[in-house]
Amino acid sequence: MIVDCAHYREGVRQHEGALDVGQAAEHARSGDGFVWVGLLHPTDEELRQVADAFDLPELAVEDAGREHQRPKLEAYDGSFFLVLKTSRYDQEEERVHFGEIDLFLGSGYAVSARHGEASPLTGARKRLQEEHQHLMKAGVAAVGWAILDQVVDDYEPVVAGIEDDIEEVEQEIFGGGLDSTQRIYFLKREVIEFHRAISPLLVPLALLERGAYPQIPEELRPFFRDVADHARRVDAQAMSQRELLTSILEANLALVSVHQNEVVQAISAWAAIIAVPTFLASIWGMNFVHMPELKLVFGYPFALTGMLVSPLLLHRFFKRIGWL
Amino acid sequence: MIVDCAHYREGVRQHEGALDVGQAAEHARSGDGFVWVGLLHPTDEELRQVADAFDLPELAVEDAGREHQRPKLEAYDGSFFLVLKTSRYDQEEERVHFGEIDLFLGSGYAVSARHGEASPLTGARKRLQEEHQHLMKAGVAAVGWAILDQVVDDYEPVVAGIEDDIEEVEQEIFGGGLDSTQRIYFLKREVIEFHRAISPLLVPLALLERGAYPQIPEELRPFFRDVADHARRVDAQAMSQRELLTSILEANLALVSVHQNEVVQAISAWAAIIAVPTFLASIWGMNFVHMPELKLVFGYPFALTGMLVSPLLLHRFFKRIGWL
C-alpha cells in the first residue's frame, strides 16, 4: 500500500494529497526538490512499480521484498539502500516485537517501505515538515536522518522495558519467589535478539557520522552523529543487560541450591520431631515382664506428656538453629 | 566423475551434451568465452587429468584431492581456488551434514568439484544459463558467484532447522520434560561446527565485495555483496544460537535443581503422611496397664479413623503449601 507520496521543494511540501508514483518520479528526475514515497507492507507488484519508476537498484529491491533482513547500509552509485530493524516492547507479553523499514535514498527521491510491526513514519514525516524544514532544504538525506532518528528513538522504551523486567526478576529471585529461570531465560533471549537488531547498524552509522559518504551534506553530519551516539548508548545498555542476565542466571542457580538446603533442613527437623516420640512409644511397647512404670496409674498420661513435650523442645531447638 | 563440461560464449551454452576435457581446455586457451567443468567425487586420476589440461595450480589441486578442508579463497596469479563447505540439515537425525565444493576459476575456465553431501550444482548452472545470461557475459567469475550464492542459500534451511529445534528444546525444558541435556549439547555441537564452516568465508567474501580482486568484473560486485550480506546474516544468527544454547544449558541446570527440590518436597510430604499414623499406632501398641481407651468397644474403630483422618489432613496441608 502506498501511504503517502509527496514532493518537497526548499523543505516545503508542495501539495496536500498524495501524488501518483509516475508524477513523483518525474519530479525526482527534474532535480527540483525531492519526493518521498511511503509504502506499507508493499506487495511485490507495488514494489516493482516504484522500483521501475525510480530505477531502484535491482538487488536491493529483491531484499526489500523479503523480510528478516539484517540491518545494513548499502551504497550503490548515486543511491543508498538502508535496512533498519524497528522494535516495540510489549509489556504484557514481555516480548520485543521486531519490524523492518527499508529505505531507498537517491538523487531526488526517498522510498520507504515498512514491514511487520514497524512504527508508522508519519511522526517522522510530520516532525521533519514542521520542526526541521531547514534540514529538508539540505535534500533527501534529511529523510534518511529522520527515519533513523525515529527508529533509534524507539529503541529507548525497549531497553527501558527490559530494564524494568530485570529489576522485577531481581526482586523475584532475591525475595524468595523461586523459579524465575524461564523468565530470565526469555529476557536474555530478547536481549540477544535486540542486540542483533542494533549492532550491525553501528558501523554504518559511524561511517555516516565520519562523513564517509560525500552525498550526505556536511550540515547533516552532526545530526547523524547524534543518532549514532544514541544507538551506541542503547547498544551499550543492551550489552550490560545481557551480562547482568547471565549473572542473574548464575545467582539464581545458587539461590535454588540454598533454598534446597533450607527445605532439606526443615524436612529433617520435622522428621526428628516425629522420630523421638515414636521411639518413646516403641520403648513402652516392649514386652519385658519387669517394667514397673507400665503398671503405674499415671504411667500412660506421663508417657503421653513426654511424647508431647519432647517434640516441642525439639521444635524450639530447630527454630533456634534456624532450620525451621 | 565428470558431470558436465560446457562451453559458454556471450553467456550462451554452445552445445547440448558434455565436451571432453581436452576440447574444453582448448576453448579456454582460445580466449573465446569460457568453459565450466563439473566434477563429482573426482578420483585422483580425473583430478590430475583436468589439472593438467587447465594447468591448475599444483598445491590447490592437492587440496582438492583431500576432504575436510577449511573454507578459503586463494588467489594464484591469474586464477582463484575456492573451498566451500556445504551443509544440509537432516531433520530426522537433528544433524547437520557437511559437504565440500572446490572451485578453480581461471582465465577462460571454471572447474568445480563436489565432495560428500554437497548439494548438486545443476541448479546453479541452470539458473545461470536461464536467468542470469547477462551475468555470464561478464565471464567466468559469474560461475563463482552462482556457486557461492547457492551454497550460502543452502545455509538458510540449516539455521532455520536449528532454530526450530531450539524452540522445541525450550518447550521441552520449560514444559517440565526434563533431561534435554543431551539434545541441547548436540545442538550446540552442530552450531559450533556450522559456524566453523561459514565464518572463514566471511573475510574472503568481504574482499570480493570490496573489489580487492581486479579480475572480478565491476558489474558482479553488487552480486558478491549480496552473497556476503547473506553469509553475514546466517553467521550472525548462528552466533546468536550458540549463545542461546549456552543459556539454555544453564537454565536447564537451574530447572533440574528446581525439579529436584520439588521431588524432595513431595517425598518428604509423603513420608510425613505415613509417619503420623505409624506414630499413632505405636502409641496404642504400648503396654501400659492403664490405657482406658484400649478397652472401649469403639476404641479400635476410632483409632483407625484417626489414622485415616490425620494423613488426609496432612495431605490437604501439603497440597496447600504446594509440596504435593
Next chain:
Amino acid sequence: MIVDCAHYREGVRQHEGALDVGQAAEHARSGDGFVWVGLLHPTDEELRQVADAFDLPELAVEDAGREHQRPKLEAYDGSFFLVLKTSRYDQEEERVHFGEIDLFLGSGYAVSARHGEASPLTGARKRLQEEHQHLMKAGVAAVGWAILDQVVDDYEPVVAGIEDDIEEVEQEIFGGGLDSTQRIYFLKREVIEFHRAISPLLVPLALLERGAYPQIPEELRPFFRDVADHARRVDAQAMSQRELLTSILEANLALVSVHQNEVVQAISAWAAIIAVPTFLASIWGMNFVHMPELKLVFGYPFALTGMLVSPLLLHRFFKRIGWL
C-alpha cells in the same frame, strides 16, 4: 542554577563575585583571557540563555538538557562537548551513585553543568586558581583538564570501596557465612555499571593524550596523559573486579553444594543414631513366647542401657568420620 561565572586573564581571576552571563560572553568574544560558567542542575531556560550567549552547538545543548548520557567527547568546529559520568560510593548502601558533568569548551569560554550526584567542581576551580595558574595561562583547555582530573580522581574511592566489599564477601563465603549470593550479584551489577561509566572515556582520553586535537595546547598534553593513565588504571581494576566477582559467584555455588553435603551427612547421622535404639525396642516388642530375656528382672534396665549406649557409640563414630 548558575554557581559561578568568572573571567580569567593570564591565569588570574579578574574579580571576586560572579559575572552575569552577558558580560561573560562579551569577555569570551573579546579574546581577552577566558570565562568559566558553572551551572548546577540547570533548568532548560538557564541552559538556553547560556547557549544563546555563547552560541553553543545546538545538538550538544539538547544532550546537556537530558541526563543519562553516555560519556563522550564531541568536537564541533572550534569547540568541544564533553559528557562525563561522576561516581560516588555509598559505603552504607554498598551502592555506586552516578552523576553527570557536561562541559562545553570553546574559544574563550568553558561552560560546565552538573547533574545528579556529581561532585562539586569548586575544588577543581580552586586548585586550578591556586596551584596551577601556569596551566590556566594555556587557556580554556586547562579547565577541561581540571574537571577530567577531578572526575577521574573521584573514581578511585569507588574502586577502593568495591575492593573492600569484595574482600568482605570473600571472608563471608569462605568463613562459612552462607548465602552471600545477593550481595555478590549486586556488587557485580555495580562494577558493570561503573565500567560502563568509565570505558567510553578511554578512547577520547587517548586521543587527547596523543594530541589529536590541535586546539589543545602542547604543554597540556602530559597532563591529559596523566588523566588517561589514571582512567586506564581504574578501568583495569574494575575489569579485574568483574572477573573476580564472576569467580566468587562460581566459588559460592560450589560452597553451597559442599555445605549441603555437610547438612545431609549430619542429618543422616542423627537419623541413624535414633534408628538403632528404635530397632532394638522393636525386637523386644515382639510377641514370641520364648524370649527368656523378657522375664529377667534386669532385662528392662539392660535393654535401656543398650538403647542408650548404641547411639552414643554411633555419635562418636560419626564424629570421627566427620559427619557431625
Next chain:
Amino acid sequence: MIVDCAHYREGVRQHEGALDVGQAAEHARSGDGFVWVGLLHPTDEELRQVADAFDLPELAVEDAGREHQRPKLEAYDGSFFLVLKTSRYDQEEERVHFGEIDLFLGSGYAVSARHGEASPLTGARKRLQEEHQHLMKAGVAAVGWAILDQVVDDYEPVVAGIEDDIEEVEQEIFGGGLDSTQRIYFLKREVIEFHRAISPLLVPLALLERGAYPQIPEELRPFFRDVADHARRVDAQAMSQRELLTSILEANLALVSVHQNEVVQAISAWAAIIAVPTFLASIWGMNFVHMPELKLVFGYPFALTGMLVSPLLLHRFFKRIGWL
C-alpha cells in the same frame, strides 16, 4: 649430537656421509649452494661450536639452549630464528607430548636442533631430497618450509586423537557412565596447551605467506601459504574442541544433577515400599481389646498377604511413574 650435516648444490646432495661443521661453514660462506646441519639434544658445547662456525645470532643461540620456548619467528639481519613446538598424541595416556625444534636459517646454511619428543626430521630431509628438488634449488628457505610442513602435519593426528577422545567422553556421559569429570578436565587441559603451542605461530606464518620477508624466494610463497592454511585449520579445530569441552563440562554437571534426582527418587520409592507394610504391622500391634481380626484363624495369613501385596502394588506404581 650432530645427526647430519650435508651440502646441497642445485637441490642435490653433494656427498653421502656427514660433513664436519668446519667444512660445512666453509661451503656456506662460499655462496655455493647451502648446508643443512641437524642437531639432536645438542649440548651447550655443540651448540657453541656450530654457532661460532656459522656466526649465529647470540641471543637466538641462548634461546636454543633452553627448552620451553614460545613458538616464534625472529628475523635478524640476513638470518632467521624459528622456534617450533612439535606435538605427539599418546593414545594410551591420552596425553599430548610436546617437543621443540629450533631452526636457524641464514645465507647458505640451515641449522636445526631438536629437543624433547620432537619428531625426527629425517623424513622432512628425505622428502625434500627426493620429491622437492626443485624447491631446494630456491635455496635454504626450502628447508624452513620442509620442517614447518612436517611439524604442522604432525599436529593433525593430535587433534584427531583428541577428537576421538571427545567422542568417547560424549558416549560415556550420555550413556550414563558417570563421573567423566576428570577425563574431560584433562582433555581440556591438553587442548589449552596445544593451542598455546600452535597459535603464536599463526602470525609469523601469515607474514611468510604474505611475503613480508624479501629473503624468502617468491616461488616458495604458495608453499608457505599451504602450511599457514593447514596451521589455521588445526588451530580452528582446537578452538572448537575447547568450546565443546566447556559445553561437555556443563552438560556433565546437569547430568550429574539429573542422575542424583533419579537416585533420590528410587531411594524414596523403596522407602515408601517398606513403610507401608511396616505401618500395617504397627496397626495390628496395637493393644486394643476389641480388634476382632486378631482372633480370626486366617487373620495372620491375611495380614501377611496384605503386607506382601501393598509393596508389590507400590512397586508397580513407582515403575509406572518412572521412579524405579
Next chain:
Amino acid sequence: MIVDCAHYREGVRQHEGALDVGQAAEHARSGDGFVWVGLLHPTDEELRQVADAFDLPELAVEDAGREHQRPKLEAYDGSFFLVLKTSRYDQEEERVHFGEIDLFLGSGYAVSARHGEASPLTGARKRLQEEHQHLMKAGVAAVGWAILDQVVDDYEPVVAGIEDDIEEVEQEIFGGGLDSTQRIYFLKREVIEFHRAISPLLVPLALLERGAYPQIPEELRPFFRDVADHARRVDAQAMSQRELLTSILEANLALVSVHQNEVVQAISAWAAIIAVPTFLASIWGMNFVHMPELKLVFGYPFALTGMLVSPLLLHRFFKRIGWL
C-alpha cells in the same frame, strides 16, 4: 635511601663508593658517559632532591612518589619514565607479593626507585658491569634493559609456583580430597592480579622491540626483543593458568555433586539395611492370636537370625551395585 650512585664511562665504573647526587648530575650534564642513581623506598624529599638535580619530568616524579601505579612506559621529550611491577611468589602463603620499580632514563642519567617487595637491583647492576660492558657502552638505555630483564626473569618463578599449586589442586580434587574451592579461588585471584601486572607492559615492550624510540641505540634492540619475548611467554602462560583454573572451578563443582550423590547413596543403603529387620520385628510384634511361629521354641532365635541375615544380604547387595 640512596643505595648507589655511580658514574660509568665507556661501560666502566669510574669509582668505588657512591657519588653524591650533585656530582652525579654534573657528570650527566657533561655528556661524558652516564650516571645511575639507585633509590630504595625514597622519601618525598629524596625524590625531590634527585628530581631537581636531574630535572626529571614533574608528573612522572609525582607518580614515582605514590605506589600502586599501573606498569607503563612514558616518553617525555628526551627522556623516559618506566613503571614496572615486580613480583615474588611466597610458597608458604601461596601468595604473589608485588613491588614496584620506577625508572627515569634521560640523556646521561638513569634513576631507579624501588618500592615494596621489589627484588634488589644490585644483581642487575653487577651483571651489567661484569658481563655486559659492551652494552653499557651503548649508553644509558642498557640500564633500562638490565632492569627490565631482571624484572621479567623474576616473573618466571611466580608462574612456576602457580603451576605447581595448580597441579597440587588437581591432585586434591581428583584424589577425592574435597572442598578445594577456596584454594582454587585464591589461586585464580593471584593469576588475575599477576596478569594485571604484566599485560600493560607488553605493548611498550613491543614498541621498544620494533624500534619506535630513536633514542634507543640499534644494537640494543635484539636485547629488548629478548625481554619482550620472555614477557609474552610468561603472560601467555598466566592466561592459560587462568583458563585452567576456571575449568578446575567447574570440574570441582561437578565433583562436589558426584560426591554428594555417593553420600546420598551410602546413606540410603544404610537406611534400607536397618529398615528391613525393623519391619521384621514389627511383624512379630503383631497381636494376632493365631501366629504359630510365636510359640515355637526356636521362633525367637530364628527371627533374630533373619534379622541378622537380611541386613548382611542387603549390605552385600549394596556393595555390589557400588552404593557402599
